[in-house]
Amino acid sequence: MLNQLAFYLFASISILCGLGVVVASNPIYVVLWLLGALIAISGIFFSAGAELLGSLQLMIYVVAIAVFYILIITAVPWRKLHKNEQHNRLIGLSVLPFIVLLYAEAFLVVMSGVSVSKNKIIETITKNYGNAEVIGIKLFSNYFWAFELMSVLLLISMIGAILLGRKEEKTYD
Secondary structure, eight states: HHHHHHHHHHHHHHHHHHHHHHOSSSSHHHHHHHHHHHHHHHHHHHHTTTTHHHHHHHIIIIIIIIIHHHHHHHHGGGGGOOTTTHHHHHHHTTTHHHHHHHHHHHHOOOHHTOOOOHHHHHHHHHHHHHHHEEEEEHHHHTTTHHHHHHHHHHHHHHHHHHHHHOOOOOOOO
């Protein structure tokens, strides 16, 4: 019961913070709303019993991507880009009916008695192995080649980013 309450609390916070990302006009506030949404999503993972995914969410998204966004905000001249501020607010407010429908659907699911915590397969797997072990077994058995392909793709993109970010040295003859 407490896990479901935490799940719905974090889900509500993430939806409200996502709406704040869309509606906010100041880029700094956008990043703060985004941080709130990402932390709430991490809370959803923790409340579902997936501690590894919650930790990875915090480490990768909240820290790395938020720092990246803050660097972008400091590098871009935002004063020149505020021409369509009213248009952005209208787009953000147009999302409101979909959020109301989402909450209505969540309310119907709760009233129907469907529960994530009643899944016996997930409880058995995590009780016998643990989250990190289950993910490791799946990654290195069923999805080994996809995992290796993704690691090579990440290596290639990292080398490309280093080459693109490298400054050309001027030689004077």
